[in-house]
Amino acid sequence: MSIYEELVVPAGLAGIATRLWQLEATPLHRYEKILPLPNVHLIVNLSDPYRLFGRAGRAAEVVDAFVSGLQRECLVIESPTRIRHVGVELTPAGLHTMAPQHAAASAGAVQDARRLLAGVDALVAQLHAASAPDARLRILAEFLLRASAQPPDRLVDDAVRAIGADLDRTIESIAAELGVSQRTLMARFRAVTGTTPKQHAQVLRFHRFVDAVHTAGGRPDWAALAVSSGYYDQPHVIRAFRRFSGWTPGEYYRLAAEHGPDAAHFVPLAQLPLAAQASA
Template identity: 30%
Template sequence: MPPAAPAPEAARPASSYREDAPPPALRESLVCLWSHESAADGAEIVQPVLPDACVDILWINDADPVVAGPATRALVARVAPGTKVVGARFRPGWCAGVLGVDASELRDLHVPLRDVAPALARSFSSAVADRGPLVDKVAEARLLLARHLADAPPPDATVRGTVRWLAAHPHGRVHELGRALYVSPRQLQRRLLAAAGYTPKTLHRILRFQRLLALAGAAGAGASLSSLALRAGYADQAHMTRELRDLAGSTPAALLARAGSALDMADFFDVR
């Protein structure tokens, strides 16, 4: 008999993605630090990026950092082989205090950090880019964030209360929110647009969408779509389907089998 053929070498993953808890000084402002690396010998990765109500600072390879503003619709990211990305995902409402800019000006945009916060960009631009291994880039980003942003002013109490209320009341009505927080609808909208980049209604839609992703991830394969829709806060499965088509450009069956919530490391949703 001829000698047996050698066993094939274990296939390496085309990409890796990881989320890490923020440093203690930034737990109120950050959802997580995250990192992504695509294999140098792999193919281009086409990855949908879904609305999550957050603003991110991104370090991509050795380029200057970029700000990803609050999104209202999905976009498609094309990641070249060998790409290393480190991201800092800020909680909804923290944009104005961290970057010193009205969040609505960044909605659905990716812009260089130097165009938004030049002083911060000077501190952030080279330190992460100069690190080679991804783990070193993440560690450097953690140090920089803790050093420069720990004293960033938090959103005002109305904004913090709005985000919490909308996340905790997926079946609620936005007009109930003003009464709960003792603020007029006009004041509420003005403050939330500046801090988070959304109207209360839009933020409610996106947080409900992220709740659905969290519920689907916890339930696993085979979960009832109608049950998930009701638990997430939709009127029915048809309402959920329309919202997913609008926000994610996808059907529930296609999306919920593979997508998780970008807010899993926040304490917004109870998915037990």
């Protein structure tokens, strides 16, 4: 049996968090490939530990409270036999409101939340002690409200929205609209998110393309999806899939389609990819 609950994001977290959830479930397979996501995530794991496999194949046990920054490539994890965690999805600039000195370094990394945020030990203890999912979600929301010491960077927030509205817009045009130089926008964006506007747009385009694959109905028309998603042609799609997932589009679809849209970005794997097997 699976239990999934969400909490409406409190007004005080507007522009910082986009989703708070609790999940209890048995994984479909022991391993899972997580495709790059255009948001930051803070997870408090209330079950047995996860293990994380990098593309180089090295395995590491993940601590009970961790931050997954903006990723530029896929991650492979080994799930506990029963998943039980509480999490929040932060905007690309959301972590900066809580940990401005560490936010940029979080990109491309999965880190112990204790290195970035104060009060995590108390948060973990409270979540373990809470008896109901809605209570855990309220505890997490209250922690985030206390931790958000400053408002989101307006310039970066506006740039993120402009990119999301038109993935083909140039950095020059966005900077001009926001009244700053291209250099200033690039520097602020990197300082707040740890990535660049171009990298964010690339991940967001791929993320939306993957969503479109599962909402088109029937077997994907890759050429049509490429055009509608802003890719130049099918070879461009293939390069994006290899870069962000390690698979061709066809390989991805064969693995993900049987599990439905819920597995679009979190693809269950019956076994480890060959690159990770040596360190399993």
